[in-house]
Amino acid sequence: MNGADVLCDVLLANDVTVCFANPGTSEMHFVAALDRKPEMRCVLGLFEGVVTGAADGYARMTERPAATLLHTGPGLANGLANMHNARRALSPMINIVGDHASYHLALDAPLTSDIESLAAPMSNWVGRVDGPADVGPAAKAAFRAAMTPPGIATLILPADAAWGEVGAVPPGKVKLAPPPAVDMNAVRKVAAAIRAAPGRAGMIVRGRAARADALEIAGQLSTACDVRLFSEVLIARMQRGRGRVAPTRIPYPVDAATALLRDIDVLVLVGAREPVAFFAYPGKPGRLVREGCQVLTLAGHGDDLQAALEALRDELGIKPSQQTVVATAFPDEATPSGKLTEDAIALSVARKLPADAIICDEAITSARRFFALSAFAAPHDYMMGTGGSIGGGIPMATGAAIACPGRKVINLEADGSGMYTVQGLWTQARENLDVVTIVFSNRTYAILHGEMRNVGVSAIGENARRMLDLDHPALDWVLLAKGMGVEAARAETCKRFDVLLDSALSRRGPFLIEAVL
Amino acid sequence: MNGADVLCDVLLANDVTVCFANPGTSEMHFVAALDRKPEMRCVLGLFEGVVTGAADGYARMTERPAATLLHTGPGLANGLANMHNARRALSPMINIVGDHASYHLALDAPLTSDIESLAAPMSNWVGRVDGPADVGPAAKAAFRAAMTPPGIATLILPADAAWGEVGAVPPGKVKLAPPPAVDMNAVRKVAAAIRAAPGRAGMIVRGRAARADALEIAGQLSTACDVRLFSEVLIARMQRGRGRVAPTRIPYPVDAATALLRDIDVLVLVGAREPVAFFAYPGKPGRLVREGCQVLTLAGHGDDLQAALEALRDELGIKPSQQTVVATAFPDEATPSGKLTEDAIALSVARKLPADAIICDEAITSARRFFALSAFAAPHDYMMGTGGSIGGGIPMATGAAIACPGRKVINLEADGSGMYTVQGLWTQARENLDVVTIVFSNRTYAILHGEMRNVGVSAIGENARRMLDLDHPALDWVLLAKGMGVEAARAETCKRFDVLLDSALSRRGPFLIEAVL
Structure with a gap:
């Protein structure tokens, strides 16, 4: 067996069974090793931000790390923004970054870069495998780091460590310490x-x-x-x-x-x-x-x-039988009609939410009312981007759906934010994930208009408008989704939105609703 | 005037007149300053890889830096892969990375990260502005660094340096040394x-x-x-x-x-x-x-x-009148017909290439024959990704078109590669750029199949196949392009491809041909 086989074995021995991947040449031996392990679920992302964001969503729902497979410095760089969100979410994650063979680095070939410097700001642990015999210990250290909060572990795997032969290695189940006693x-x-x-x-x-x-x-x-x-x-x-x-x-x-x-x-x-x-x-x-x-x-x-x-x-001497104040039924409110609004979407989603759903909220300014209303909705899990990196929503929903195959995932997505990692829709189609994406299509970075007002600019000119608005041309999210194999439809009225949401909730598999505001 | 105004003035005084931008809250004062300078052309990218890749394409054609505007560490991170390509291309570039106000960093707010560590691997010069009075000197140093090969300059602009008031500053034209005498x-x-x-x-x-x-x-x-x-x-x-x-x-x-x-x-x-x-x-x-x-x-x-x-x-005693061997007419070759092939596309594009066109080649395995054939084509400029970062093509074509508005840009793009920065098509539509994108839609990372063979794997299994192929579902590039406002059509035969290429070359503005292979 080679180093790459050992890495697979250590991951599987520690129940790391999902690998979100965007591989390149330096990872081919690892890909070949994964190919010999059908029990590892390999999920391709067409962009690395999808890969790391999906690992974040997966970790939040399972409290366990997925592996990511990234190609050298630039591949890692593309995944950093969602690693940043994951780090701020305190999610466990094991990033495996392939690198040149160790002896090749001195030649400064075109893809060479300082991977440690790139990884450090968004990792809690960074390690570089020091030859084939070190793959086992390094992989175990990475797993331990991922499971020890905060848990973003980045393991750099030189190609010659992956392809180098090693003797049979006992699969290494890592023994983790229990949390400390209450202080x-x-x-x-x-x-x-x-x-x-x-x-x-x-x-x-x-x-x-x-x-x-x-x-x-x-x-x-x-x-x-x-x-x-x-x-x-x-x-x-x-x-x-x-x-x-x-x-x-x-x-x-x-x-x-x-x-x-x-x-x-x-x-x-x-x-x-x-x-x-x-x-x-x-x-x-x-x-x-x-x-x-x-x-x-x-x-x-x-x-x-x-x-x-x-x-x-x-x-504090409180009995375990102490009552709590909890939300019960929705406040009495008429069902909105006419042109679709952000608040009408929030109310509709909150009312129709299936039990045990998972909400990913990256609607930024557009779903502000949803959080208050969702206290009355069916019991669910609620997640947001946590580090301020934009582009977490579609990937996070992807990872959550892989973590929880029996549960409906609803991704409230701003149009500006969604575009950063729009490629994640393809992974949802590829894996037939049960994700409903609702795009709040207001065709602007609305939060930045607010921030311009915050800095004292009330009337903006052409240059600012062209940096803050997404119009001319308007994005057509129905075409974008269909282009990646995700069924989609557009709603411009409250009634049409409700019909589409009912339809999306009644079926399995990915669906996207472009909610035009 | 504030620090942000000074920065705009220094850029404009040194003929940096294009700013590729994806701003966020910490850059609002800079956006407001740009808004007061209509002579600066601000070009929005919906993802930061588009921004830096466009700056690379612009720099290659003009030998001058554009500015990029990026939002804190994660925004920079998203732009690093194409900065890596730009660094390997030795392109001049001035990246302006907004950061928190300096006194806010100690609070470790969610977006805080070590920007210097992220920037260093893909920059030749990194500087942090030390207060409003330092904006002028720092901006001049960044411009000088960008114009002194190798020239990736990254300037970190804390929000309080941007918003802080400074007295009127004489616009600083930087005097550059001429290249050294021949050795x-x-x-x-x-x-x-x-x-x-x-x-x-x-x-x-x-x-x-x-x-x-x-x-x-x-x-x-x-x-x-x-x-x-x-x-x-x-x-x-x-x-x-x-x-x-x-x-x-x-x-x-x-x-x-x-x-x-x-x-x-x-x-x-x-x-x-x-x-x-x-x-x-x-x-x-x-x-x-x-x-x-x-x-x-x-x-x-x-x-x-x-x-x-x-x-x-x-x-060597060679006369300036010495003759050279150059290509003249195309080798005699029948026009292919029937099902479209990579080589048929290469031949068609080479034959039909308009004079003074700009070719961006990110077709990886698919356009191998084009390079040989293009020696016989009309005179043109030819560019490739130089650092092995995938996702350079669409942004580079975008930047080249902005640099050279009178010239036709033809982007030979692999389907796998194109997806990394597909958002760049929207910028082409927004700016009505004269770019023809030809997507070689083979629905696989063909180069990685080759690399798997190179590592000795002849028959691949399910896990590897699912990481190397882009099928199930197939990407529909016509819908993706139209979803971002770019006209598009699909060709599956040589004849249809020729018709579409003739049409695309006879009009101005962006057009995408999905060449199904």
């Missing part, structure tokens, strides 16, 4: 602070603290002790919908965020970080809590967040 | 070596040595002294066609390349580097010249290559 000092400190600030304590939950079971405990704390529950502005994954506790999302605009947090004297972080402004603006603060707010960490991402919440509940 | 020692050494190796000397020309005038001199040397003329395997830009001297391109396959160079005892580099294998293969050499071959540099990329060739001609 009772932190629990007692947080409990005391909450008690000392009645009505003025808040809690931000994220990661496993944003799963239904943990949210239930957070909701009990909230109800019993008047603790306000928040989520970060960009949500890696949260379980939401009827019967579930729904934290308030900290708003994106700085003024709204600081207003929301103005009365909070104690802010408890559960798997979360202290909230900061997404961007700096002249004269506005970067930290969003008020001056003097006490920010306490109950537990961090790698800890057992649910156990920490349970310990806090006990410490 | 007569090198000339004499090369002349002596050529004289000492009759019939066994070769010369590789690239950059300005591959323009028609310089090629004419190289051709005189070749004829008079029996020096074999070569080009590198990947050609940044070469002037070719009837009446022009046509160097032999060093082949991509290692065995063919070493065979071609086997009889060369003296290899003279004119703006070129010693040829090496694109990839390493077990048991094959990395250097392509034979053991003991004397490799001499006549002049490097930053030198006056034409003057160096003239000096060498004089040193």
Whole structure:
């Protein structure tokens, strides 16, 4: 067997069974090794941002890494933006980046580049395989790094390490340490602070603290002790919908965020970080809590967040039978009609959402109302891009659908954002994934128009307009989707949108609705 | 005025008048400043690989930098693959990467990343603006770096440097040093070596040595002294066609390349580097010249290559009236009919090529015959991806068309490669660029099938097939193009292809032909 075979064996021994791939010549021995392992599911992306974004979506839903297969520095570079999102989502991921044979690097052949320098900013661990005998240890180290938060592991595989012969190697199941025990000092400190600030304590939950079971405990704390529950502005994954506790999302605009947090004297972080402004603006603060707010960490991402919440509940003397406040039925609201609007789409999707659906939200400005409404929708998982990299939606939906074949994935996608990684639609068609993509076709970077106003420009001229608007020509998303083998149709009215959504939800396989706004 | 205004002024003062852009929030003040400068042409790309690839195409045709506008680390990351090609093409380019306000970086907001680490591998110069007063000096340094080969300059612009007020600054025209005088020692050494190796000397020309005038001199040397003329395997830009001297391109396959160079005892580099294998293969050499071959540099990329060739001609006692061997009329060959083939396309395009056209060749395996045939075509410029990054073709054609509005651009594009930066078609439609894209739709990564055979795999299985083939579903390039506003049609026969090509060449504006193979 060669080094590439060893790499496959280590991955499979550790239940890494999906490889999102866009290979090149330096990875041909690895491709040949994968070809000998039909138990590895290889999923081709026609662009590397699809590959890494799909691995992110897969990881968020499974809490397990997929492998990615990328071709040298430029292939890695194309995948970095969605690796950035994955890193900010704290997703586990094992990127395998093929490189020239080690002895070939000194010749500085055209594809040569400094892969370590490229990988470092978006990786938590970077390693280079040092010859065929090192493939096994390096692959195990990469797996361990991926499973140890934060978990973006990038393994550089020189071609001669892949093709070099090695003796039979025992497949290496990596033994992972359990999460550390709950830090009772932190629990007692947080409990005391909450008690000392009645009505003025808040809690931000994220990661496993944003799963239904943990949210239930957070909701009990909230109800019993008047603790306000928040989520970060960009949500890696949260379980939401009827019967579930729904934290308030900290708003994106700085003024709204600081207003929301103005009365909070104690802010408890559960798997979360202290909230900061997404961007700096002249004269506005970067930290969003008020001056003097006490920010306490109950537990961090790698800890057992649910156990920490349970310990806090006990410490605060709250019974496990404590009731919570949850959304039940939709607020009474007439079904909109006439020309399609963003809010009409939000209401329609929230009402029609099938149970156990997965929502990927990259609609940026267009689906703002959906988040509030979805608290009343059927129980579902909700995910967003987390690092501000645009182009995460279509790939993330792709990976989530591969992770959860029995569940409907609905991707709320802005037209500007969707174009960055539009190639992911082809992978959805190739794999016949059960993804409904709803494109909010407003033909502009609407968020940037808002940001231009934020910097004091009220009337924009030709140069700015040509950089902020996507019109002339308008994108035809129905043709784009069909061009990649995805069925698609266009809606310009509320009625037509509802008909298309009903149809898309009643069938399996990818479908795209261009919602013209 | 603010820092962003100063940046615009410095760019315009140095005749940088095109900005390929994909802006985000941290660049809004720069966008507002550009909006006050209608003399700057701002060209939106819907993905950053389009932006940097277009800047490369623009630079190759004008020998001048365009500016690119990219949004923080992830936006830069998306542009790196085509920056890599540009770096290998030795193209001048000024990348302006917006970043958070400097005081915001410590908060590690979601979009924060190590931009310097990302930029360094694909840049020859990286600078970060240190406050509003530094914008002028930093912008001038970036321009100087871009104009000093090799010329990829990346300037990181923190938002607070862009929005900070500065006093009126005199627009800074940068004074550039002329290229150094011809190195007569090198000339004499090369002349002596050529004289000492009759019939066994070769010369590789690239950059300005591959323009028609310089090629004419190289051709005189070749004829008079029996020096074999070569080009590198990947050609940044070469002037070719009837009446022009046509160097032999060093082949991509290692065995063919070493065979071609086997009889060369003296290899003279004119703006070129010693040829090496694109990839390493077990048991094959990395250097392509034979053991003991004397490799001499006549002049490097930053030198006056034409003057160096003239000096060498004089040193060798060749008269300026020396005749050269050039292609004249096409070899006699029947017009193919029936089902369309790669070679039929090559012949048709070569025969119908309008005078002064620009060819962008990213057809990888599919247009191999075109290069040989194009020596007989009408005079034209020929460009390829130079760094092995896939996805250069559509953007490069876009930038070349903006650089040369009066010339027809023909982009020979592989279907696999085209998908990486397919968004560039929209920019061609938006700007109504005179580009004919011919997609060689073979529905496979044909080069990788070849590479699998190179690593000894003759029959491939399901996993490999699913990573190397683009079928199931087939891409419909006509729909993709129309979805982005580009007129398109499909050809499956030679006759239909000829009709479509005639039509595309007789009109102005973008057109795409899907050539089904």
